[in-house]
Amino acid sequence: MKVIVCGAGQVGYNIARQLSGEHNDVTVIDQSPELVRRINDNLDVHGLVGFASQPDVLEAAGAADADMIIAVTFADEVNMVACQVAHSLFNVPTKIARVRAQSYLRPIWRDLFSRDHMPIDVIISPEMEVARSAKRRLEVPGAFDMIPFGDDKLRLIGVRLTDECPIVDTPLRQLTELFPDLNIVVVGIDRGGQLLVPTGDDQMLVGDEVFFVSDKDHVSRALSLFGHEEKEARRIIIVGGGNIGLFLAESMERDHPSVRIKVVELNRERAEYVAERLERSVVINGDALDSDILIEANAANTETVVAVADDDEVNILASLLAKRYGCQRAVTLINNAGYGPLLTSLGIDAVVNPRASTVSTILQHVRRGRIRAVHSLRDGVAEVIEAEALETSPLVGVPLRDVNLPAGMIIGGVLRDDSVIIPRGDTVVQVKDRVVIFALADVVKRVEKMFSVRLDFFI
Template identity: 40%
Template structure:
């Protein structure tokens, strides 16, 4: 998929454009605001077009006739809908993705099919980020939790703690600690440098360990690296916007949830919609408010407003006052690396979280899932293997036969309802869902080529 047309130069559009340019895709970015396009044009090798994103003449000028994929992520749902239909009907763009946030629209599936606005896949960033945060709440020891095989398997990122059983020990020790748990450590990042692990690799305090296992076994694996962490019960959410409201709705049945919202009218509405949560009208950066609400007894503080500075300040303040764990949304992606692992335990870029749901459509081959890792520098893929030994580079071959490029690691396969952790003698079968870890996004094209099927297969 060579030519990608992106409508909207906001946070999602610009972040996706930057990532795809780095992967050497041909990207054209359209926005009605020339000022939003200029900095991107100055520092990235892409084409920009100023104009109304749904205008046929603007889409024509942007090369819609030659586009392989349209990504409509402007702030307007209506604009994204119309642009998708125009791209399909006038320019026959093969694949069309659109961001839709309005719940009333999302409830009407018939609007998005070929007889409606012709959208192949709907993106709802607020829901993507909410789901991401929910998994972190459910797995408080993890820095990131990714699902594969329809939830059968998970890859988690966990920081090694000093009191963990694996601290200072070689990875082969896992065979003794977890004798009946099949798992695969696919990568270790130590002081921001990737280490390709083997059985002799020592697990050092502070390492970020990427490990894959069956979902039913993932907590046992996490405990080996992190130690026991009590389940979060008391949760405070700062920010009652789309993400804050969705997350509070998902959590308040099982957790004690407090939601802090600065806007009084919004706070009243939230209190009506969330009868099981305690909604407070106030400023989360107010030390007196946090003190009155016993921040020191809070298990988890989530700073989810639209303002980075407020999220940083309220998160730091809550941590200083004794909150056990802090998660903050940071819209400026470059801040995330500076804050992650400091007094803010998890810093999350919504754009990076959203990108993963888009990458599966950009990648060549039968991609089921694509997850962006390490602030976009690495990626984990779930790819369906097709063909046979004659038509495929991977099917019918033992893992030890595969000449994998440096930085590409086959971790496991989902075969039917079974997770098979790969070893050297394991043979990859046709229709296996192969879970691949790539520590350098520049090698993704090589992964795609590995799974390409020769024409003889058809």
């Protein structure tokens, strides 16, 4: 597949890294010679210095025979025009644009991105994606990550194992024997920064970060088994009343009306605007690093603080201060991946990374075959994929124990109509089943092929 990526910032770099690593033909355009030099030096891509929306630059990037353009520059207008030019002059089939300004995304202007006007196939709003990601972490206390699949019938859960976990040092195959009616599959273990797909003989150790797929109805019991029995937050503090904080508060008001929300926003005008938009939430104009403000927000009796301000350091410090004043849990927005290894030891319970959220959303539309959902984990080290089983798939019609799955891939769950099936050795995948797969990066391409129609099927 030939892909043009407009923008060599963090998101563009990571998209290019993942796609080029899967042997796609990738060209990256950016105005910055320094960023283009970096991407040429580190990745197997073609970097091009230029203005991404200009026809001659797109032509030089190979737009005439490109399959897709992904526009993620820092300027919304450049992203939109690049997609328009790619469509009008080069007939590029798939066009994806990142758009930050919310004025473009208001429902009243929904026709703007129709095929008759500005034919962009997928619009990505980073702020909305981050707000959704933060909300998911609020809905499963005790987990540092939660990703829904199959209309939320299945969930991927990430948990850290502590001394309170009763099943550490137990081979995974014994867990199935001890809890045969518990519908979960452990699909990944991050140990010391190395992510592995476990076998039945592997054990989980204190300090491991474990990913498991579970029937939604079994999540609470599974979390208890992993040593996490935290209650769902009934009171939360949102630090930052920007677009992310506002979207999160609006979403929580709509879907969890009994939750009491307080939003702390430093800018007075913005605080007044947020207060007008929200129905039941309390908006406090003040500095979240001020102890008096945290006392006013009643941090001592709050289960969770969600820090989503525009500054990483403010988010980290506000999270730690809120916990010091009695808040039980912290969900923290971090842009700088370099802070990642420090956060757990500092006491941050869950991290939201805007880049990872945006990359996951884009990959969902990049993957070929009958791919319904894609989520990138650990900066692209692995992906969790939901795909529809086709008649030509080697998974279909045989017991899973007889399927030769590549190393680094494991099936976490199967959705058949409205039923959830947790896979065992005798499970047989049927045509049109939706299969949730955990795959390390080097086998993702093979997963795509397993869920793509082969040409010889029609011969």
